[in-house]
Amino acid sequence: MRRKLPAVLLSAALAFVVTACGSGSGGSGGSGGDDGKITLGFSQVGSESGWREANTKSIKESAQTAGIDLKFSDAQQKQENQIATIRSYIQQKVDVIAFSPVVVTGWDAVLKEAQAAKIPVVLTDRAVDSDPSLYVSFLGSDFVKEGEAIGDWTLNEYKDATGPVNIVQLEGTVGSAPAIDRKKGFESKIASNPNLKVIASQSGDFTRADGKEVMTAILKANPKIDLLFAHNDDMGIGAIQAIEEAGKKPGVDIKIVTIDAVHDGMQALADGKINFIAECSPLLGDQLMEIVKQIKAGQPVEKRIITKETTFTQQQASEALPSRKY
Template sequence: MKKRILAGFALIGAMALAATGCASGAGGGTASGGGGGKVITVGFAQTGSESGWRSANTESMKDAFSAKNGFKLIFNAADNKPENQIAAVRSFINQGVDAIVIAPVVTTGWDDVLKEAKDAGIPVVLEDRTIDGSSDLYKAWIGDDFKKEGETAGAWAATNLGSKATNMVVLEGTTGSAPAIDRATGFDDAIKGTQIKTLDSQTGNFTRADGKTVMEGFLQKYGKTINLLFAQNDDMGLGALDAIKAAGLTPGKDIQIITIDATHDGLQAAANGEFNYVVECNPLLGPTVADTVKAILAGKDVPKAQTATDASFTPEQAKAALPDRKY
């Protein structure tokens, strides 16, 4: 089983980016140097700083879009508010940046501002998350396969718990976000036909604090009838641990827990036996995004979608992966 972040991208291959000195994918490599050309100004509209995954993603982007790599980065974190993010993109347009990178808070509401960017001749690259708008409004998307992550998590639940009556609660991510929608779809598809029953499903906004609060509510309402928790990211699962322990229950035993992200803290919880299964979502996307921006501005063709490869971890595999974990 994979023991560390798998950094390659499935669709990069022998693409034209190689001519620009493309890095080796999303897993901790460095973007190609700036050379003697002009400095490239990029506006990056991040969702916020809601989780350990997001912090690692932001650092990867800042490292890749550094001055030594030929960039000037204008960074904005939207505090998970779509209106803030759209305002940031409009500000980038007004500043006349060379390119815009967006990790969309939600999938909807992007058509108008992306048309403004297109009319201004500014290419847009989506990072991490996707949108529901026309694909003509952006040049490329680089991220993880959220639906597949949900399917992987659900397949483990189906194999290990699906043959017996199992009561599950779900901590959802930010309402309307691509990972929350796609992970739910993938998980639900994987557990169809099993004896896993969903008692309740509510948003924990991808944060530890909300994960704890919502789990407290689940425990007050359903008590010891809960057998399984599916948390759509590690941070919500980590918050839920506090609520489960406070209720006098043992996480990983009384309530089995599946999470997605595989941050260092999430893998540590698995290694401790508190999480039963963790699916990876690779945050180290910066080098590939930076090289894609350079290729677009150089007039090269780039893949419309580039997907990172994600691993998954049992407690034993988490123990083995921790010493080399980069985030």
């Protein structure tokens, strides 16, 4: 009996939790349907960066303005947390489920459960490799387009160049989707002008420290650099320090273009140390709420929706900086 006691207690506790969950979710789900308010269950990746934080904030604020009842959960970078959360949303019979998948694979089972419960699923920011019929829409940035925006600026900036223009590229983490796509977009654009030459292209792992270290070495090996393209602001900021320490003027002696438009990057742009930034916006909350409303109203939604993103020149950065959210 003494041995069995913990087991009995445990099962009693479990039974209590399960019934509590059941009654609780039944109540909230029912009320959600009754008062006509849409319930959205959202599972966030985690809070690993300032970008992600702004993303979370945007979703919470937009839900409030749109009058949508948001159930929010942070998966702390773990897929099992995310799957558990999505299952609980299915149990609670929310109207729509949205999530930023931690990883690409392994979602089929839980997505099928959602489909069986007739709850539409929207992916945000990151894609999955499951069958597209299992989700309604994927809302997120197009990294190739961001690279192309930088490429277009470069083509325009150096359209009158008569000699070779030496370009250095600081790539993101090797093998990551943004690094591959941004490189592809940029290089496909600049291929049309034979004067534009990428003379060095190295990975700076999306971090400031590596961006600086790589740029320090590249500066030594290449005396003439005209343009630096960094796959994110942080590497660009690291490279700016390296360029300054080499006795050159960032933004003037070496022009710098980056992607992201986080606060520190925008500040450097406004200060004239960066010349151009293509935005990779975390502020997809409004678009997400729009999609949720459309789904609920029974309107068709596009399978792939690209986040509204823009680009910034130095002038635009100084104007936008005071009202930036991140």
